[in-house]
Amino acid sequence: MKLQQLRYIWEVAHHDLNVSATAQSLYTSQPGISKQIRLLEDELGVEIFSRSGKHLTRITPAGEAILKTAGEILRKVDSIKQVAQEFSNERKGSLSIATTHTQARYALPPVIQSFIQQYPDVSLHMHQGTPMQISEMAADGTVDFAIATEAMELFSDLVMMPCYRWNRCIVVPREHPLAQVEPLTLEAVAKYPIVTYVFGFTGRSKLDEAFMNRGLAPKVVFTAADADVIKTYVRLGLGIGIVAKMAVDERLDSDLVALDASHLFESSVTKIGFRRGTFLRGFMYDFIERFAPHLTRNVIDEAYNRHSRAELEELFAHIELPTY
Numbered sequence: 001m002k003l004q005q006l007r008y009i010w011e012v013a014h015h016d017l018n019v020s021a022t023a024q025s026l027y028t029s030q031p032g033i034s035k036q037i038r039l040l041e042d043e044l045g046v047e048i049f050s051r052s053g054k055h056l057t058r059i060t061p062a063g064e065a066i067l068k069t070a071g072e073i074l075r076k077v078d079s080i081k082q083v084a085q086e087f088s089n090e091r092k093g094s095l096s097i098a099t100t101h102t103q104a105r106y107a108l109p110p111v112i113q114s115f116i117q118q119y120p121d122v123s124l125h126m127h128q129g130t131p132m133q134i135s136e137m138a139a140d141g142t143v144d145f146a147i148a149t150e151a152m153e154l155f156s157d158l159v160m161m162p163c164y165r166w167n168r169c170i171v172v173p174r175e176h177p178l179a180q181v182e183p184l185t186l187e188a189v190a191k192y193p194i195v196t197y198v199f200g201f202t203g204r205s206k207l208d209e210a211f212m213n214r215g216l217a218p219k220v221v222f223t224a225a226d227a228d229v230i231k232t233y234v235r236l237g238l239g240i241g242i243v244a245k246m247a248v249d250e251r252l253d254s255d256l257v258a259l260d261a262s263h264l265f266e267s268s269v270t271k272i273g274f275r276r277g278t279f280l281r282g283f284m285y286d287f288i289e290r291f292a293p294h295l296t297r298n299v300i301d302e303a304y305n306r307h308s309r310a311e312l313e314e315l316f317a318h319i320e321l322p323t324y
Contacts, residue, residue: 003077005040006070008033009048013067014140017049017056072277075141079279089121090282096125098134099147101226103270106246107324108147111290119283130225138275144284147291149270150205160273161303162316163292165323167262168207169248171234171241178240179257186214186264193221193239195230207242210265231256246324269321276304294319 008022012033015022023030041047048063049056059067085093099108104126112124127134127143131151138146139157146158149166170189172178181188190211197204211218221239224230227247234241234256241256248258272288272295274280285297299315306312 001040001043002036003073005036006073008036009040009063009067010070010074012037012049012056013059013063017058019056071140075275075277078141079277082279082281085281091119092121093281093283094123094125095145095284095287096127096143097145097147098127098129098137098143100131100134100149101128102244102247103147104128105226105228106244107270108291111287115283115287115290118286122283138273141275144278145272145274145287147270147272149268155271155273156309158273158275159303159306160271160312161288161292161295161300162319162321163270163272163295165267165269165321167245167267167323168242168265169245170259170261171231171243171248171253171256172259173235173237174255174257176240176257179259184259184261184264186211186216189240189242189261189264190216190218193219194242195222195224195233195239196220196242197227197230198223198225206266206268267323294321 008026011022011026012019015025019033020030023033026033037048044066046062046066047060048066050058050060082093097108108126112126116122116124125143127137129137131148131154134143134146134148135151135154135158137143138155146155146160147163148155170178170184178184178188178192196207199205199208219239222230222233224233227243230241230243231247231253233239242261245258245260245262248256250258272291274284280300285300288295288300289297303312303315306315
């Protein structure tokens with residue numbers, strides 16, 4: 001068994017079983033990959049992939065188990081490389097992050113700007129997706145860090161640490177009747193069509209819970225993953241918008257009124273996490289602390305040594321998170 005063979009089966013599985021695309025991404029030949037996969041299967045005595053003619057059709061049950069272990073081995077190998085890089089050049093390397101549009105657009109820019117200024121030789125890669133996509137990318141090693149708010153149950157294999165609290169606001173055109181309502185209530189909000197986040201994105205569950213707890217059925221007429229898209233459709237008169245407060249720019253959104261809704265909805269907590277077994281290089285610790293100053297190297301190491309969600313919650317129970 002060769003490490004190269006494990007890399008080949010892992011990459012094929014993550015290229016939708018397309019050997020040609022895998023060969024292209026690895027700068028090698030399709031016949032070479034197919035041969036090495038066959039040699040590995042012959043050595044193990046099981047099929048990793050089912051076939052129809054020359055085409056791979058699915059991953060076998062044995063293949064699923066083998067790929068899981070292969071992924072762990074490849075991540076360990078990558079950690080060894082990271083250790084070597086840290087000692088050979090502690091300010092050079094790469095860092096990849098998976099997050100949602102709201103974090104990428106509104107929370108991360110100043111952090112990334114200062115990080116790149118400090119570490120010009122670290123290449124930074126950002127991937128945007130749903131909470132499920134983010135958790136999968138972090139769990140399988142596609143990215144180093146996951147930053148998310150929703151669906152924390154998807155991140156059970158990761159060390160997730162709280163960064164900050166945030167809440168929502170209602171955005172309406174300046175002449176909208178809701179801008180004159182004081183105090184703002186859920187009942188008043190529920191009278192109008194609503195434009196907001198897709199379920200599973202950016203604290204949407206807190207919004208739904210608030211209406212449900214008051215026995216209200218809001219009319220959500222349009223959803224999007226992107227706060228800028230939501231504001232665009234508010235401007236078109238489709239409905240009132242409910243977005244993260246951080247997603248409103250007073251200068252760019254001067255034609256809209258942002259009504260504070262922190263008293264209507266429970267606040268949400270954005271977290272950053274990494275999979276267990278990850279070797280964190282110095283600049284990785286620095287990135288986390290830039291994003292969440294209370295997450296110092298000592299705190300991160302302590303979080304790593306907590307092995308259950310309850311233990312993690314106990315660690316952070318007395319930390320006052322910043323609110324945005």
